[in-house]
Amino acid sequence: NDFDLVIRNAHCATAADVFDADIGIKDGKIAALGQGLPAGREEIDAAGRWVLPGGIDGHCHLDQPMGDNSVMADDFLSGTRSAACGGTTTVLPFACQFKGQSLRDAVDDYHRRADGKAAIDYAFHLIVSDPTPDVLERELPELIREGYTSFKIYMTYDDLKLADREIIDVLAVARDEGAMVMVHAENIDCIAWLTERLLKAGKTAPRYHAEARPMLVEREATHRAISFAELVDVPILIVHVSGREAIEQIQWAQNNGLRIYGETCPQYLFLTADDLGLDDDHHHHGAKCICSPPPRDKGNQQVVWNGLESGVFQVFSSDHAPFRFDGPSGKKAAGPNASFDRIPNGIPGLETRLPLLFTHGVLSGRLDICQFVALTSTNVAKMYGLYPQKGSIAVGADADLTIWDTGLDRVIRNADLHHEVDYTPYEGIPVSAWPAVTFSRGSVVWRDGEYLGRAGRGEFLRCDLPQPARPKVRGDSR
Ligand code: URP
Ligand code: ZN
Ligand code: ZN
Ligand code: ZN
Numbered sequence: 001n002d003f004d005l006v007i008r009n010a011h012c013a014t015a016a017d018v019f020d021a022d023i024g025i026k027d028g029k030i031a032a033l034g035q036g037l038p039a040g041r042e043e044i045d046a047a048g049r050w051v052l053p054g055g056i057d058g059h060c061h062l063d064q065p066m067g068d069n070s071v072m073a074d075d076f077l078s079g080t081r082s083a084a085c086g087g088t089t090t091v092l093p094f095a096c097q098f099k100g101q102s103l104r105d106a107v108d109d110y111h112r113r114a115d116g117k118a119a120i121d122y123a124f125h126l127i128v129s130d131p132t133p134d135v136l137e138r139e140l141p142e143l144i145r146e147g148y149t150s151f152k153i154y155m156t157y158d159d160l161k162l163a164d165r166e167i168i169d170v171l172a173v174a175r176d177e178g179a180m181v182m183v184h185a186e187n188i189d190c191i192a193w194l195t196e197r198l199l200k201a202g203k204t205a206p207r208y209h210a211e212a213r214p215m216l217v218e219r220e221a222t223h224r225a226i227s228f229a230e231l232v233d234v235p236i237l238i239v240h241v242s243g244r245e246a247i248e249q250i251q252w253a254q255n256n257g258l259r260i261y262g263e264t265c266p267q268y269l270f271l272t273a274d275d276l277g278l279d280d281d282h283h284h285h286g287a288k289c290i291c292s293p294p295p296r297d298k299g300n301q302q303v304v305w306n307g308l309e310s311g312v313f314q315v316f317s318s319d320h321a322p323f324r325f326d327g328p329s330g331k332k333a334a335g336p337n338a339s340f341d342r343i344p345n346g347i348p349g350l351e352t353r354l355p356l357l358f359t360h361g362v363l364s365g366r367l368d369i370c371q372f373v374a375l376t377s378t379n380v381a382k383m384y385g386l387y388p389q390k391g392s393i394a395v396g397a398d399a400d401l402t403i404w405d406t407g408l409d410r411v412i413r414n415a416d417l418h419h420e421v422d423y424t425p426y427e428g429i430p431v432s433a434w435p436a437v438t439f440s441r442g443s444v445v446w447r448d449g450e451y452l453g454r455a456g457r458g459e460f461l462r463c464d465l466p467q468p469a470r471p472k473v474r475g476d477s478r
Contacts, residue, residue, distance in 0.1 A: 003031060003040035005442055007401070010051035012393050013369040015378035023051065025399040028441030033395060044437065046403050052373055053391050054089025054120075054400035054438060055354045056380040059182070059239060059263060059317035061346065062093040063113045067159045070333035070344040073420040074322040076117035077455050079350060082419035084445040084453050086351030087435035089120050089400035090390050090461070092380075094152060096127040099159060103128070103139040107148065111460070118458030120440045121400070123384065125182065126151035129160045131170050140173050147462025149385045149469075150180040152239070155221045156188040156292070168228050175234035178465035180383060182239045182263075185221035185246065186213060186293060195341050204339035206286030210273035210294040212340065218293045219245035226253045226260055233471050235259035237383065240319050242268045242293040243300030247307050254312065259472055261383065262313040266349050266356050268304045271295035271425055284343075287331040289425050291321065292345045308375060309366055314468075315383055316375040318353040321346020322421045330421075348421040352412055354402075356426065358433035363406065385464035399442040402435040410434065418451055 003024040010023050012033075024032035024040065062079040064072055074082065076093075083091055095110035097103050103126060110124060126143065128135065128151050140151070153170055154160035162170065174181045194212045198204070203211070222238055226249060229236040238250055241264045253260035272295050278285040289295065307313045323344045324330030334342035354376055361367040367375070381391025389398050410431050414424040438446035445453035 002026060002038060005042045005044065006037050006040035007051060007403070008043060008045045009048050010046040011048050012051050013373050014053065014393050015370055015374035018369065023393070023399070023401070025442040028399055030393065030395055030397050030399050033393070049436070050369065050404040050406065051393070052402050052404065053377040053393055054402050054440070055087050056090040056092070056377045056386070056391055057083060057088050057318050057320070057350060057353060058092045058315050058380040058384060059265070060091050060093050060320035060350055061322070062091070064094060064096055066344065067098070068333060068344070069329070070323060071329040072322050073324045073330060074320070074348070076114040076122070077119065078418070078420045079320065079322070080117070080119040080122065080458055081451055081453060082351040082417060084120050084438050084440065085418045085451055087354040087402040087438050088350060089438060089440050090386065091120065091122050091350070092125055092384060093122065094127050095124040095148070097129050099130040101130065103135055103143055107143060114460065116456040119445060119453035119455055120458045121461050122458055123386065123461040123463050124148055127160065128153055128170055129162070131162065131166050136169055136173055140170070141177050144177040144179045149178070149463040149465050150182060152182040152184065154184045155225065156184065156186040156191060161188050164224070164228070167225070168232060171228055171232040171234050171236070174469065175232055175471060178469050180466045180469040181234070181236045183225045183236050184240070185218055185225050185238055187217045187221045190217045190220070199339055199341070206284055206290055206340050206343060207273070207277040209290050209340040209343070210276050213292060213294050215243055215245040215296065218242060219249060222246045222249040226250070226258065229260060230258055235261065235469055235471065237261040237263055237315070239263045240265050240293060241304070241313070243296040244303040247303055247312055251312055257472070259468065261315070261468065262307065263315045263317055264304050264307065264313050265317055265319045266353055267291055267295050267319070267347055267425065269301055269360070270356060270429060272297050272301070275425065284337065287343045288325050288423050289347060290331070290340065290343050290345055291319070291347045305366055308361065313375065314379045316353070316357060317380070318349035319346065320348050320350040322348045322419060324422045326422055347425050348419050351417050351419060352424060352426050355431040355434045356429065358404070359431045363432055383466055383468055385466040386461060399439055401439045403437040404433055405436040406433045408432045408434055
């Protein structure tokens with residue numbers, strides 16, 4: 001008979017539609033949607049529960065070598081395992097070029113890291129930190145044509161940041177080749193100046209991380225990045241947007257007809273700068289929540305929610321950057337009481353991204369289910385050239401799917417998660433939704449609390465040129 005698997009009585013949602021169907025799966029793809037499909041070799045009854053496209057995490061860091069003593073706790077096995085257990089079926093981590101390295105070397109290195117390990121499908125963004133003439137004229141165009149069609153650039157961090165002229169040059173390559181550029185927008189000189197003043201005043205605790213990176217630092221860099229994108233006439237995505245001031249810049253650009261996209265992350269909905277102050281016992285627990293840009297305050301959380309609702313943001317990502325709190329390799333790599341500027345930046349979030357947004361976005365009534373699917377899956381697939389293979393429930397698409405339990409009475413506990421990080425910043429936050437089953441190309445990788453994936457089953461994905469990266473056709477409205 002025809003189907004390897006039939007998911008019965010699925011209450012499906014895509015970014016556009018809600019419908020009830022049986023889903024027939026063959027050779028890892030959705031082969032039929034309909035009522036009363038013939039029996040499959042295997043059958044699963046969704047019993048009217050939500051069945052959604054698997055999550056796509058468009059921003060996460062796995063097994064990325066750091067420039068210091070710190071080591072990421074998650075490699076491509078533990079990271080993709082954790083993702084699958086939280087309903088994510090595709091990840092886009094970074095292949096990060098270090099200065100002096102060729103882009104090709106960086107890509108080869110990360111393929112070795114992922115090969116035989118990933119449990120779900122993955123594609124790579126590049127990080128361009130050294131845009132030499134050879135990178136701009138040869139390597140980057142070649143790699144884009146090979147399916148590495150998005151890359152991130154940094155306006156901060158000494159070892160990654162580009163000068164303004166370099167940013168303009170790489171944006172021009174993106175325009176010529178049709179790639180999507182992700183921008184980390186924070187002004188490095190403002191941060192350096194504030195950091196120096198804080199350290200001189202003896203203000204070294206984790207909480208001062210937020211004071212060294214106030215919103216104006218993000219606002220200024222966001223504005224500058226938008227200006228460069230307008231100059232070069234190329235769309236860009238501003239990543240990990242933390243609050244009102246950066247959102248206002250993006251909104252201004254969008255209102256003026258520029259193709260400027262926005263990404264935000266769970267930390268800007270669920271954490272505040274106060275969480276960096278959990279260090280009264282001198283154990284510096286606040287380090288657990290150090291990320292850049294830093295979380296802001298309750299008012300800004302609300303503004304970020306509004307941006308998700310209104311469409312200022314197209315994508316919602318974890319920015320999973322996994323460092324252990326205890327031990328010598330993670331947050332304490334520079335010593336247990338190192339000043340805030342020497343604590344590795346980033347927090348884990350691959351597994352909790354979808355349950356947090358489903359619970360506090362959809363079940364609370366802030367987002368409808370189609371918005372949820374768009375933000376966490378469909379738009380991500382489109383942003384990075386993976387649609388319609390990924391991010392949809394449609395005949396011919398990969399059978400990357402989640403069946404959801406809702407109405408749960410749970411709280412997030414790190415002990416229940418499947419990453420290698422020894423904490424979650426979301427410990428104790430209630431969640432009433434969690435995937436009951438996650439399918440990766442038709443195979444069950446997570447079911448009823450059990451990880452059933454296999455290292456190396458995940459496939460590397462070459463990305464198409466993303467439609468959203470196309471420059472706007474001019475001459476009409478502007
Ligand atoms: O603090 C953060 N966000 N660390 C991860 C790296 C990045 O800039 O996204
Ligand atoms: Zn960043
Ligand atoms: Zn303590
Ligand atoms: Zn990141």
